[in-house]
Amino acid sequence: MxxxxxxxxxxxxxxxxxxxxxxxxxxxxxxxxxxxxxxxFRDTLYLPDSRYVQAISLGYDQFAADFLWLRMIQSFAAGWSRPENAQQMMNYFNVITDLDPKFIPTYSFSIMAVGEGAHQDQMVHDIVRKAMLKVPNNYVIPKEGAFYAYWQMKNTDLAKYYVRMARKDPNCPAWVDRWEGYFDMKGGRYYMAYEKFLKDYVHALDAHNYQIINIYLNQLVNTVNEWMTDKIRQAAVKWHNEKGDWPTVEQLDAAGAFKGVELPDWGRMLSALDRARDDKVPVARTDDELELFIKRTIVKWDKLPPGPFDFMKPTYPGFVIWRGLPSTDERFVMPRGKLLGYLKELMDGVHTAALVYLEAHGKPPADWTDVAPAFKEFPEPFGGKWVWDAKTMEMYPSTYPNLRNMNIPTAFY
Amino acid sequence: MKKIVAIANNTFKEAVRNRVLYVILMFALILIIFSGALGELTIASKFKIIKDLGFMAINLFGVAIAVFVGVSLVYNELEKRTIYTIVSKPIGRWQFLLGKYFGLLLTVGVNVVIMTLFFLATLHFYATQADGDHNLFYLLATSIGKAFVNLFAWSAFTPTQNVMVVIAITFLELAIITAFAILFSSFSTPTLSMFFTVLTFVAGRLNEDIVRFADQIVKNALEAAEAAGMKVHYPLSYYLAMGAAHVVPNLGAFHRTVEQAIYEPSVNIWWIGTVAYGILYTAGILGLAILIFSRRNFK
Structure with a gap:
């Protein structure tokens, strides 16, 4: 070189x-x-109408849907807090599911993105409706729709409708089916919930499916309890409207407020079910017989009947009308034991507040009003009054002076 | 038959010397192998993404091979005048063309098999990885082994059930595209042939949209006639669109089988109709190619 x-x-x-x-x-x-x-993150991807995307994808629709799906995840993660994100997610959703209508994760993800993220109820409804149309007889999306409709929208009718659609899928799990009864119960359709859970209970007995029986029994107990609670609430409100004060359950009963009330006869029902369980005597042989049995367990009473817990837990102390509270339904009428447990927590809180007060001011509070003034608006639930023990810096209801030391087992309520 | 086999064999040997083929194949294999990496980006449906990408790669690169290799096969024989040495022998023009077609189809088939092997191995790799903790050697060995078994026992493994059916259907689609490549190559230049074949593929994929387009024309005509209170006349564009929809191959029929395989892996796919359609259509296109080629003047 x-x-x-x-x-x-x-x-x-x-x-x-x-x-x-x-x-x-x-x-x-x-x-x-x-x-x-x-x-x-700038989502500059222009999303035209799905018809155009479909034409451009040349039949590789699934692949195009996958690509947009990955992009959708990124876009959501980058802009989930922006108000316009819900609409952008909806655009992605529409294009992806038009390209690949059976792409179930897109439906689930979109419900999460526009529903739980942005509370766009109508969009969630549109997503579930599209799923029911494009992927009929698939329980997954109607189930998620039911979950959203109940927990986010508090719409038990819509939730029940979605459960019914989900149930059309033979692969729909039994626990989704039970939601229907639950939504009926929460929506105030107590008889329907009761009928469903009792039927399911009897079918489980007939099938000797003892694992599931306790689940149905729990649901039955809850339903009948809610049913009773509702009757008490109605009677209490009526009393309050007429007389101006809030009664106790005992006062209502004595005044005949529960005369003619229709509620399940738990004793009759339980004996039939126990016989079926122990002696294997069928509750009913045909569907018609079962319907008749369920109807016969609903009895017209002269006074408030014993509830399920009266049979199952002999120490059950019944219901209490929690007077004077802003009437959130859940706390307006509640089992006595549950209320005691709740009060115990409140009293513990007042004691802790008193200790903090002592440390901050160098002297103990003169009264419970120094640390828990809200209780002025909140009468003692059992008809007594609030008592302050200056020595121990403890507050307690006069009806249960030993509340903070009471052991309240869960069986109590 | 022997003559066709000999020409096919020769065509195959010629095609595998084409470097374009290896470039396309390499791209396809890289895409298939790394489909798993794309699957890692998703929060659900990882296998769907791997499958979609794999099916797409095999189909699209199969078409690319058929087009790039196929369009110049007949033209080169004419251009280099080697056709004279062939037609001077007792070989019919139809035998020559069929030989070329089957040779090209064999090339496409071999490439599809290679891509499928990689695809199956990729699927098995990620399926085995999801099953539990395994070392890399075990993962590679089992996935490659299973891929080879899968080639012959189509439903041997759950994650790849129906994959081979889709590949077979894809191959049928490629057979139609290959026939078009040969048809256009029999009377046109490679550039034009490539252009025509690609357009045929696009039109074939959009066949069902052509029908929808025709329906829209009718709908518009009906609305216009109703508004004017006149008798409806189907416009000429409707007949043209419907005519095109009947002539252009319906590649959407093959696409639906892919969809079924992805979403209903446990269901036996009904694909006899699709196969019959593919074979008849291919035979028709080849017949047309033979008709044109047998009347062609080589001067």
């Missing part, structure tokens, strides 16, 4: 190296400049 050729080759190599080095240096500067800017 001659010197000339060597020089020529060296020069060529150096030229290439210099060009590459220059390009890499510029690239390095670009990277640095880019990194110096705060990262902000």
């Amino acid at each position: 001659t010197l000339g050729r060597i020089l020529k080759s060296t020069f060529a190599c150096l030229l290439v190296a210099a060009l590459l080095a220059g390009a890499i240096e510029l690239q390095d500067q670009l990277i640095k400049r880019r990194r110096a800017e705060p990262f902000r």
Whole structure:
């Protein structure tokens, strides 16, 4: 090789190296400049109507849907807090599910994105409706719709409708089916809930499916309890409207407020079920017989009947009308034991507040009103009054002076 | 038959020397192998993404091979005048063309098998990985082994059930595209042939949209006639669109089988109709190609 050729080759190599080095240096500067800017995800992807995307995808619809799905996840993560994000998610959802209507995770993800993230109830409804149309007899999305309709929208009718749609899928799990009764119970359709759970209970007995029986029994107990609670609440409100004060359950009963009330006869029902369980005597042989049995367990009473817990837990102390509270339904009428447990927690809180007061002021509070003034608006639930023990800095209801030391087992309520 | 086999064999040997083939194949294999990485980006349906990407890659790159290799096969023979040495022998033009077609189809088939092997191995790799903790060697060995078994025992493993049916259907779709490549190659230049074949593929994939387009034309005509209170006349564009929809291959029929395989893996796919359609259509296109080629003047 001659010197000339060597020089020529060296020069060529150096030229290439210099060009590459220059390009890499510029690239390095670009990277640095880019990194110096705060990262902000910009979803610049233009989403045309799904019909156009479908035409462009040339039949590779699933692949196009996958690509947009990955993009949708990124877009949601980057802008979930922005108000316009819900609409953007909906756009993605529509295009993806038009390309690949059976792509179930897109439906689930979209419900989460526009529902739980942005509380767009109508959008969630549209998503579930599209799923029921495009992927009929698939329980997953109607089930999620039911969950959303109940927990987020508090719409038990819509939730029940979704459960019924979900149930059309033979693979729908039994626990989704039970939601229907639960939604009926929460929606105040107590007889329907009672009928459903009792039927399911009897079917489980007939099938000797003893594992599931306790679940149905629990649901039955809850339903009948809620049913009774509702009757008490109605009677109490009526009393309050007529007389101006809030009665006790005993006062209502004595005044005949529960005369003619229709509630399940738990004793009659339980004996039939126990016989079926122990002696294997069927509760009913046909569906008609079962319907008749369920109807016969509903009895017209003269006074408030004993509830399920009166049979199951002999120490059960019945219900209490929690007077004077802003009437959130859940706390307006509640089992006595449950209320005691709740009060015990409140009294513990007052004691802790008193200790904090002592540390802050160097002296104990003069009265419970110093640390828990809200209780002024909140009469003692059992008809007594609030008592303050200055020595121990404890507050307690006069009806249960030993409340803070009471052991309240869960069986109590 | 022997003559066709000999020409097919020769065509195959010629095609595998084409470097374009290897570039396309390499792209396809890289895409298939790394489909798992794309699957990692999702929060659900990882296997669906791997499958969709795999099916898409095999189909699209199969079409690319058929187009890039197929369009110049007949043209090169004419251009290099080697056709004279062939037609001077006792070989019919139809035998020559069929030989070319089957040779190209074999090339496409071999490539599809290679891509499928990688695809199956990828699927088995991620399925086995999801099953539990395994070392890399075990994962590779089992996934490659299972992929080979899968080639012959189509429903041997759960995650890849129906995959081979889809591949077979895809191959049928590629057989139609290959026939078109041969048809256009028999009377046109490679550039034009490539253009025509790609357009046929696009039109075939959009066949059902052409029908929808025709329906829309009728709907518009009906609305216009109703508004004017006149008797409706179907416009010429309707007949043209419907004519096109009947002539252009319906590649959407093959696409639906893919969808079924992804979402209903446990169901036996009904694909006899699709196979019959594919074979008849291919035979028709090849017949047309033979008809044109047998009347062609080589001067």
